[in-house]
Amino acid sequence: MPFRIRRHSYAEVGATLSALDSNAVPFPKGFLFGAATAAYQVEGSVDVGGRGVSIWDTFSHTSGKTVNGDTGDIACDHFLRLEEDLDLLAELGVRAYRFSVSWPRIQPTGKGPANPEGLDFYRRVVDGLRARGIVPVLTLYHWDLPQPLQDEGGWPQRDTVSRFAEYAGTVARALGGTVGRWITLNEPWCSAWLGYGSGHHAPGIRDIGKAVAATHHLLLAHGEAVQAIRSAVPAAEVGISLNLTPIRHATDHEDDVAAARRTDGNANRLFLDPVLTGSYPPDMLEHYQGSAPGFAVVRDGDLEVISRPLDFLGINYYTPQTVADEARTAQAMVAGYCVPTAEIDLISSDLHAVPVQRQAFRRTEMGWEVEPAALTELLDRLHQEYPHVPILLTENGAACADYVGQDGSVQDPERIRYLDGHLRAVLQAREAGSDVRGYFVWSLMDNFEWAYGYSKRFGLVWIDYPTRTRIPKDSFRWYAQTVRANALLPTVEATAGFRA
Ligand code: IFM
Numbered sequence: 001m002p003f004r005i006r007r008h009s010y011a012e013v014g015a016t017l018s019a020l021d022s023n024a025v026p027f028p029k030g031f032l033f034g035a036a037t038a039a040y041q042v043e044g045s046v047d048v049g050g051r052g053v054s055i056w057d058t059f060s061h062t063s064g065k066t067v068n069g070d071t072g073d074i075a076c077d078h079f080l081r082l083e084e085d086l087d088l089l090a091e092l093g094v095r096a097y098r099f100s101v102s103w104p105r106i107q108p109t110g111k112g113p114a115n116p117e118g119l120d121f122y123r124r125v126v127d128g129l130r131a132r133g134i135v136p137v138l139t140l141y142h143w144d145l146p147q148p149l150q151d152e153g154g155w156p157q158r159d160t161v162s163r164f165a166e167y168a169g170t171v172a173r174a175l176g177g178t179v180g181r182w183i184t185l186n187e188p189w190c191s192a193w194l195g196y197g198s199g200h201h202a203p204g205i206r207d208i209g210k211a212v213a214a215t216h217h218l219l220l221a222h223g224e225a226v227q228a229i230r231s232a233v234p235a236a237e238v239g240i241s242l243n244l245t246p247i248r249h250a251t252d253h254e255d256d257v258a259a260a261r262r263t264d265g266n267a268n269r270l271f272l273d274p275v276l277t278g279s280y281p282p283d284m285l286e287h288y289q290g291s292a293p294g295f296a297v298v299r300d301g302d303l304e305v306i307s308r309p310l311d312f313l314g315i316n317y318y319t320p321q322t323v324a325d326e327a328r329t330a331q332a333m334v335a336g337y338c339v340p341t342a343e344i345d346l347i348s349s350d351l352h353a354v355p356v357q358r359q360a361f362r363r364t365e366m367g368w369e370v371e372p373a374a375l376t377e378l379l380d381r382l383h384q385e386y387p388h389v390p391i392l393l394t395e396n397g398a399a400c401a402d403y404v405g406q407d408g409s410v411q412d413p414e415r416i417r418y419l420d421g422h423l424r425a426v427l428q429a430r431e432a433g434s435d436v437r438g439y440f441v442w443s444l445m446d447n448f449e450w451a452y453g454y455s456k457r458f459g460l461v462w463i464d465y466p467t468r469t470r471i472p473k474d475s476f477r478w479y480a481q482t483v484r485a486n487a488l489l490p491t492v493e494a495t496a497g498f499r500a
Contacts, residue, residue, distance in 0.1 A: 023490040025427060032135070032438025033483040034096035035089065035460065036395055038142035038186065040072045041447035043102065045079035049117035052108025054144035055154070055195075056450075059202030070453025076445055077468040079121065084470065086128040088461060089444065092476060093483045096135040098394060098440050099125060100142035100186065103167055110146030110163050119174045126178045137394075137440075138175065139183040139241065140168055140225060143191055143201070143450075150203050155214035156196060158297060161221045168225035169232060176233030183314055183394065184225040187243040188218040189271060198345035200451055208350050209291035216297050219274050223305035241314030241394040242271050246377050248322040250332035250356050255325035259353035262287060263323045266351060276386045278307035287351075312437070313382070314394035317422075318366075320374035323353040332356045364418070365399040365456055372421035379429035379436060390435045396422050397442035399449070399456040402473065410462045410473040419475065423488055441479060445470065 027033075040056045060071035078085055089097050103110065105118030122138075129136045141164070149160055168184070185191070194201035197211035226238050245267060249260035261283070269281040280295065280303075288294045324332035326349070329339045337356035344354055357363075362370045375396070382391065398418040402410050419441060426436050446459035454465055460476040463469075481489055 024485065024487040025424065026487040027423075027427070028430075029486070031486065032096050032392065033479075033486075034094045034098055034135075034137065034438060034440040035092060035444040035479075036098035036137075036440040036442050037078070037444050037447065038100040038139070039102035039105070040075070040142070040144045041443075041449070042076040042078040042445065044072065044074040044077045046073050048079065049105065049121060050108055050115045051102065051118065052104035052110070053147040054102070054104045055147055055150045055202035056144050058147050058150075059204055060453075062204070065202075065204060066451050067453040067455045070448065070455075072448045074468075075448045076463050078445075081468065082121075082124060082128065085444070086125075086132060086134075088470060088472070089129070089134055090132040091472070091480065092444075092460065093480050094134060095483070096137050096181075096438065096440070097129055097444070098137040098139060098183070100139035100144075101171055102144050103141065104144060104146045106171060107146060107167055110149035111166065114170045114174065119171075122171075122175060123178075126175060130178060135181065136179050137181040137183065138171075138179045139186050140164075140171060141184065141191075141221075142186040143195075145191075145202075154196075154203055155191060155217050156210040156293065156297075158217060158220075161217050161224060164221035165224035165228050169228035172229045172232035172236070176229075176236065179233075180236060182229050182233075182236050182238045184222040184229075184238065184240050185218060186241045186394075187316055188215065188222070188240070189243055189267060192218055193266070193347055197347045197350075200345070206346050208288070208346065209294045211347070212288045212291055212294040213297045215270060216295065216302070219271070219306045220302050222275070223302075223308050226308045226310070227305075237311035239310050239312040239314045239392065240275060241316055242268075242275075243316040243318075243395075244268050244272070244378055244382075245317065246320045246374050246381070248320060250322055250324035250337050251328070251335050253325070253328060253331065255328055256323070256332075259323050259325040259351070262351045263321070263348075263353045266347065267321070272382075272386055274303060274306045275310070276307065276313070276389065278303045291350075310389060312390045312392050313386075314392050315378070315382070316395035316442070317375050317378060317393065318396065318398075319364075319368035320371050320377075322356050322358070323348075324356050326352045326354050329354050329356070364414075365401055366452075370398070370418060370421075372418075372425040375422055375425040376429045376432075379426070379434040380432055383429070383432065383434040390437050392438040392440070393426060393436060394438075394440050395442040396439065397458050399458050402446075402457050402462060404462065404464070404471065408471070410471055412473045412475045415460075415473070415475040416478045419479065420488060423482070427488075 192214040196205045199206040247264040249256040265284045445461040446457040446463040449456040462471040
């Protein structure tokens, strides 16, 4: 059956609020529907308004680091097209918008007094959101460390923690009167492990001991920032966004089970445990004990700082992951998995765990398996193992092979199907007791997808990069309907498959 989306007018959708279609699946009142972006991925204007250089400017301008040598120099030109993008958010009807502040716009060298022009830009973001009735959700760090701090050692150095606390306090004092929800760090796993472990992200270092030290200092910086925000904005709701995923084992062989446990330790528990329980997982302390400086950077009292109570836990979820023990890839293939031909990165080889994928399974353009049930599984686990903290899904979305059709529209049924499935997964987890209070689509618009440059499109809005023209995709209209109805409407009548 072909994919069809029935186009409700917004007025029609409003009407469904009072007389919900019996097939509509409602969300709880006040559920925080939103969309997300991050500074370096959308803003551009990297040398405007006194902004300093970040590690991503340096990295993306280094030959061979990003697809096509793409950089965030112009990106979506959001810095100069702010009003247009705020209007898009209003048209989308979201209740919240998650954006990040560029540290080098606020402190060009990573320390010292605030740059007034930088603060002014984010004041305009926040005021523009509030004028449109949209709740600002501010992320302090989405990977753009000021380059001068990296030149002094970056996240493996303890001094970066104090710099971050200073920056957090500066932003909180300036914007605390108008911003109530704060996220300290976005996906510290990526900052630590892609930045200092595999080297696939800025600053491009490959050193397991430094990745461990960076992990600790990022988490400590998070804890210090929680305090800095609360001192400036006592009523603030503060959280952290972790990228989490269920880790499966390719077979039930004990070596695969152990490989999955190690990978879960690195990807999930290394962050969840210190933040929510105040201790590092013993198996991870043991695994990384030979990697210097590693956990030797931990000092007395640090874990109390890291585990300061949070108002919510942000979760970024995209895909589940399966691994095999590195000596058992042949057996994994027999069991129906494909093994990547690309070089196994330093993180996996250190864990002796090879990521594998189900053969002929649906995947997004990132090559990520699509499995909404894995999100329910993740949320159920968090509810069981780390109860009592409310959850916001701070990112979820899909890169699809979008294109502009001859009629000028962008039809993206795979993305609609992905979002619909994952929102249903959220509701299912809620039914089982998980306290999920909001959901943010990644992303409002196509943008700079880090090492993949502009080759991957996650947006609800298409960006025509030569002109920076914005075209809302079908998924934009679908999400607008969903948000306005506060329910999943029975519009997705059949589904188009992702490529296997
Ligand atoms: O684009 C990124 C975002 O910056 C962090 N979370 C994952 C997204 C998709 O890869």
